[in-house]
Amino acid sequence: MAEHKIEGGNMLLFIDPDGGTDYNIVVCLTSVGKADSITVVDASSACGPDKSPGTLELSYSFEGQHLQDPDGGQISGTDLRILLRAEQTIGWMIAPETPVAGDEIEEGTGYLSELGSTYSFDSVGTFTGTIQPYGTPTLSIYGGGGGLAVGQSYQGGIIAYLNGTGDHGIIVNLTAGILNNQWGNVGLIGVTADTLYGGQANTNTISTAYATSAARDANNLTTNGYTDWCLPTTADWYAIAPNYIAAGITDGLYWTCVEDAGDGNIAFNFQPSANSAFNQPKTDNMPFLAVRYF
Numbered sequence: 001m002a003e004h005k006i007e008g009g010n011m012l013l014f015i016d017p018d019g020g021t022d023y024n025i026v027v028c029l030t031s032v033g034k035a036d037s038i039t040v041v042d043a044s045s046a047c048g049p050d051k052s053p054g055t056l057e058l059s060y061s062f063e064g065q066h067l068q069d070p071d072g073g074q075i076s077g078t079d080l081r082i083l084l085r086a087e088q089t090i091g092w093m094i095a096p097e098t099p100v101a102g103d104e105i106e107e108g109t110g111y112l113s114e115l116g117s118t119y120s121f122d123s124v125g126t127f128t129g130t131i132q133p134y135g136t137p138t139l140s141i142y143g144g145g146g147g148l149a150v151g152q153s154y155q156g157g158i159i160a161y162l163n164g165t166g167d168h169g170i171i172v173n174l175t176a177g178i179l180n181n182q183w184g185n186v187g188l189i190g191v192t193a194d195t196l197y198g199g200q201a202n203t204n205t206i207s208t209a210y211a212t213s214a215a216r217d218a219n220n221l222t223t224n225g226y227t228d229w230c231l232p233t234t235a236d237w238y239a240i241a242p243n244y245i246a247a248g249i250t251d252g253l254y255w256t257c258v259e260d261a262g263d264g265n266i267a268f269n270f271q272p273s274a275n276s277a278f279n280q281p282k283t284d285n286m287p288f289l290a291v292r293y294f
Helices: 076-085 199-209 214-219 234-243
Strands: 011-016 025-045 048-065 090-096 104-118 126-141 157-162 169-172 179-182 254-259 266-271 276-281 285-288 291-293
Touching (some): 011 076, 076 126, 090 126, 157 291, 179 214, 199 214, 199 254, 214 285
Parallel strands (some): 254 285
Antiparallel strands (some): 011 025, 011 090, 025 048, 090 104, 104 126, 157 169, 179 285
């Protein structure tokens, strides 16, 4: 699919070809136009015309850049053209790459009704298109009401998950960046528990068992005065994954702090775009991100 690493722009169009919110096509927008109109119902009354609102009509026009995917070789414009020609229902979201409080975010379902491309062979290709939504899309203000929001800088990192009441969640340490180390050595050490917010206990156990480990590196981090960093569980990652783009997390495979109960040589890593955990030999040198809970 299209490249997830966006260069040169802040406003993005996220698309799920299956009509949901598992966005796996991401394109860089250079402009967005939103057309909102309401038809007028004019019913005569004894006192003259009685005007009232009728049908709400919405459409979204956009312009973006073709971005090459170094893995699959496709470009985002091609992905969009395939969806248009299939008359396929899509899930979509228009939002800044890194939202801040007050930014407008709009998402819904619909279809691509128009797409045009311009290929300049000495520069990046561009495309224009139109989305026709089904029903009324969700329109929200990021971080509205002064509350916490995913993607917000908070307590040493970036909020990557919030609970239903918005007062507790998971912070990812992007200041330290993507680090690399092995999970540890072979043999079960008893960190098979996989619960939300369970990473600190597992990380402490791994750190005690292995001086050279991703868990030890996470435990040793101090960022903005916060020292309680740990490796996330797979349950943590399942909570983070739907928000990984909004939280500024680069897609990839990342260590968790959970080992395979059936094989002492194996631990789990996680890929946010796939929303899935995978087996990995513990002695492999792999990326990891540190998190903390609040």
